[in-house]
Amino acid sequence: xTEESMDIDMSMPTNxxxxxxxxxxxxxxxxxxxxxxxxxxCFAHALETSGLDLKKVSIVSGIGCTGRVAGYLKxxxxxxxxxxxxxxxxxxxxxxxxxxxxxxxxxxDLTAIGGNHFIHAARRNVDMTVVLINNFIYGMxxxxxxPTTPIGATASTTPHGNFEEPFNLPYLAESCGAVxxxxxxxxxxxxxxxxxxxxxxxxxxxxxxxxxxCPTLYSRRNRLGDGLDQMKFYRDNSEVKNDADTKTVGLxxxxxxxxxxxxxxxxxxxxxxxxxxxxxxxxxxxxxxKG
Amino acid sequence: xKADPKGVMAGAYFIDGDHACAEGAIAAGxxxxxxxxxxxxxxxxxxxxxxxxxxGGMFIQMEDEIASSIAIQGAVWAGKKAMTVTSGPGFSxxxxxxxxxxxxxxxxxxxxxxxxxxxxxxxxxxGQGDMMQARWxxxxxxxxxxLCPNSPQESFDLTIKAFNLAEQYRVPVLLMLDECVGHMTxxxxxxxxxxxxxxxxRYWEGPKEGFLLFKAAQDRVPPMVKAGDGYxxxxxxxTHDERGYPVMTAAAQEKLIRRLVDKIRLNxxxxxxxxxxxxxxxxxxIVSFGITSRVAIPAIExxxxxxxxxxxxxxxxxxxxxxxxxxxxxxxxSCFVVPEINYGQMVREVERCVAGRTRVExxxxxxxxxxxxxxxxxxxxxxxxxxxx
Numbered sequence: 001x002t003e004e005s006m007d008i009d010m011s012m013p014t015n016x017x018x019x020x021x022x023x024x025x026x027x028x029x030x031x032x033x034x035x036x037x038x039x040x041x042c043f044a045h046a047l048e049t050s051g052l053d054l055k056k057v058s059i060v061s062g063i064g065c066t067g068r069v070a071g072y073l074k075x076x077x078x079x080x081x082x083x084x085x086x087x088x089x090x091x092x093x094x095x096x097x098x099x100x101x102x103x104x105x106x107x108x109d110l111t112a113i114g115g116n117h118f119i120h121a122a123r124r125n126v127d128m129t130v131v132l133i134n135n136f137i138y139g140m141x142x143x144x145x146x147p148t149t150p151i152g153a154t155a156s157t158t159p160h161g162n163f164e165e166p167f168n169l170p171y172l173a174e175s176c177g178a179v180x181x182x183x184x185x186x187x188x189x190x191x192x193x194x195x196x197x198x199x200x201x202x203x204x205x206x207x208x209x210x211x212x213x214c215p216t217l218y219s220r221r222n223r224l225g226d227g228l229d230q231m232k233f234y235r236d237n238s239e240v241k242n243d244a245d246t247k248t249v250g251l252x253x254x255x256x257x258x259x260x261x262x263x264x265x266x267x268x269x270x271x272x273x274x275x276x277x278x279x280x281x282x283x284x285x286x287x288x289x290k291g
Numbered sequence: 292x293k294a295d296p297k298g299v300m301a302g303a304y305f306i307d308g309d310h311a312c313a314e315g316a317i318a319a320g321x322x323x324x325x326x327x328x329x330x331x332x333x334x335x336x337x338x339x340x341x342x343x344x345x346x347g348g349m350f351i352q353m354e355d356e357i358a359s360s361i362a363i364q365g366a367v368w369a370g371k372k373a374m375t376v377t378s379g380p381g382f383s384x385x386x387x388x389x390x391x392x393x394x395x396x397x398x399x400x401x402x403x404x405x406x407x408x409x410x411x412x413x414x415x416x417x418g419q420g421d422m423m424q425a426r427w428x429x430x431x432x433x434x435x436x437x438l439c440p441n442s443p444q445e446s447f448d449l450t451i452k453a454f455n456l457a458e459q460y461r462v463p464v465l466l467m468l469d470e471c472v473g474h475m476t477x478x479x480x481x482x483x484x485x486x487x488x489x490x491x492x493r494y495w496e497g498p499k500e501g502f503l504l505f506k507a508a509q510d511r512v513p514p515m516v517k518a519g520d521g522y523x524x525x526x527x528x529x530t531h532d533e534r535g536y537p538v539m540t541a542a543a544q545e546k547l548i549r550r551l552v553d554k555i556r557l558n559x560x561x562x563x564x565x566x567x568x569x570x571x572x573x574x575x576x577i578v579s580f581g582i583t584s585r586v587a588i589p590a591i592e593x594x595x596x597x598x599x600x601x602x603x604x605x606x607x608x609x610x611x612x613x614x615x616x617x618x619x620x621x622x623x624x625s626c627f628v629v630p631e632i633n634y635g636q637m638v639r640e641v642e643r644c645v646a647g648r649t650r651v652e653x654x655x656x657x658x659x660x661x662x663x664x665x666x667x668x669x670x671x672x673x674x675x676x677x678x679x680x
Contacts, residue, residue, distance in 0.1 A: 022536075055519060055520075058518045060365070070525070071525055071527060074523050075523060076523060077523070077524070077526070078526045079537075081387055084357060084388070087353060087361045087365070088361045088362065088365040090353075091323065091325060091361070091363055091365025091366040091369070091373070092366065092368060092369045092518060094349050094362075095365065095367075095369035095370065096519060099518055116355065116358075117358055120353075289347065291349075291369070
């Protein structure tokens with residue numbers, strides 16, 4: 001340790017994101033090398049620069065490793081049931097449109113057990129931001145196959161390797177109606193932060209997929225090294241392709257990772273459509289719904 | 292406080308129990324309903340969908356009952372009074388979220404218009420087979436309140452009561468209709484708003500500093516705040532402490548779950564409601580609920596004409612169950628007769644309370660129709676004969 005590093009004023013917060021976290025709940029549950037914490041850092045920085053009134057930001061998670069994010073953020077935070085963060089968030093947002101509602105959960109939670117809710121929330125274009133952390137595996141329960149596990153990868157419930165076609169999540173989100181779709185990795189912290197901020201400020205159903213290493217249960221079982229090796233893999237194998245056709249961004253086992261902002265368009269939200277429709281239908285008798 | 296006059300359709304109407312339930316919800320201040328179509332409950336949400344746009348309500352038809360039963364909980368944490376409506380198969384799908392509402396103490400109302408089951412069963416025909424599911428359907432232990440109206444008027448009245456109890460105890464309340472009560476059309480009087488008593492949400496009024504979302508008051512019910520109020524609340528289905536933070540220990544479980552059970556159990560005298568008819572001095576008491584309580588009346592009257600001393604106790608709250616009253620009656624009653632459209636659910640509660648002190652007879656019916664009153668009459672008379680021997 002150098003003389004210089006001893007001069008740190010210990011009374012000051014060591015990390016500017018601390019004010020966004022429930023520090024009394026640290027240490028968190030995530031494993032060394034896990035990418036989820038990195039994304040929370042990105043999210044906190046995005047919040048910091050978004051200009052949003054934090055009092056009005058609610059975060060909703062489902063169940064799983066990423067499902068624990070809500071509990072660590074110093075916001076109104078809801079840790080719901082497995083797969084059901086989106087319908088909870090739909091109720092929260094539609095009951096009080098003043099709230100900025102963020103759903104932060106994992107690939108298994110949002111697209112396996114919660115897949116039906118995902119497609120319908122996107123279809124309705126409910127004004128909310130979804131941050132999906134994709135680690136290709138069920139981490140919390142011990143490394144089972146997920147709808148995102150690439151063909152050829154091994155999981156505890158596909159010990160001989162996975163042969164099921166995985167989801168291409170940006171394509172799924174776009175085709176169901178999302179107005180903002182981006183994918184980054186835990187390596188791309190600046191891009192991911194910017195994408196989350198853009199998504200937070202976007203009106204409508206915005207979707208950010210972030211690939212994150214799960215060294216304990218995905219990388220180790222697949223002999224891909226530790227978290228750092230996975231970050232190096234993202235660095236060396238990602239290709240930034242903004243506006244890429246989402247049909248072409250599917251992932252294969254340790255293949256090229258297309259990242260970027262794929263969709264950014266404007267469309268009336270659920271409430272915009274409802275208010276416009278009823279105003280026309282009922283005329284002066286209708287007051288726009290404000291919650 | 293009194294009901295918000297906006298939306299209260301004061302007057303006398305000729306409507307069915309499903310529509311009356313919708314009007315009761317509106318009168319109770321419910322302004323968020325999420326649902327998924329299912330016979331024989333759909334008319335409730337159809338009326339809500341018709342009425343809500345012009346009274347500032349939000350109705351959303353969700354993608355399934357699982358989504359509906361948690362969308363309402365999001366709405367409650369945003370400050371609304373909220374309800375979902377379903378029937379058997381949908382009720383089964385909602386079980387996890389009844390547990391979530393119990394665990395997170397989210398006041399909301401679940402309506403189950405019961406049909407014949409199990410599985411798809413008899414979609415258009417009556418059943419009363421969800422009564423134990425209402426009590427025990429979600430995994431783990433918790434307290435719950437369930438009400439069972441027997442007429443469209445009571446469907447209106449008890450829907451309001453369901454919302455009031457939900458707020459009073461920060462608990463999900465189940466309104467257990469059956470197909471007959473849901474589809475029966477009768478006169479329903481909607482009183483003017485100033486005559487409708489509404490229990491407001493128990494919002495915290497103390498200082499923000501040190502507020503604990505799950506620190507209970509004397510009656511074991513904690514106060515609430517809502518999202519956007521600046522409290523940075525945390526709400527989880529995990530076992531949690533008074534801050535709402537997860538704590539994975541047996542001690543935290545004991546403290547929380549005991550309170551969730553006790554807040555209903557120890558307040559049950561205040562919650563329990565039933566109606567009695569000629570139970571004083573009765574030899575035989577019919578215990579019934581919902582449509583069966585009306586089907587039993589001709590049987591009771593016939594038996595009385597023939598000299599039998601028959602009383603009638605009608606459950607209005609199925610849960611909590613009027614255990615103390617049944618125990619009292621078991622001291623002088625020689626036989627309880629429990630007709631219900633299932634193969635023996637609430638009768639088990641009667642048996643539990645009677646604890647062998649006297650006879651309990653069931654009049655079971657698989658569903659698809661109501662009982663023939665003759666079957667209830669025959670059971671009453673057979674009990675009477677036993678008694679005389």
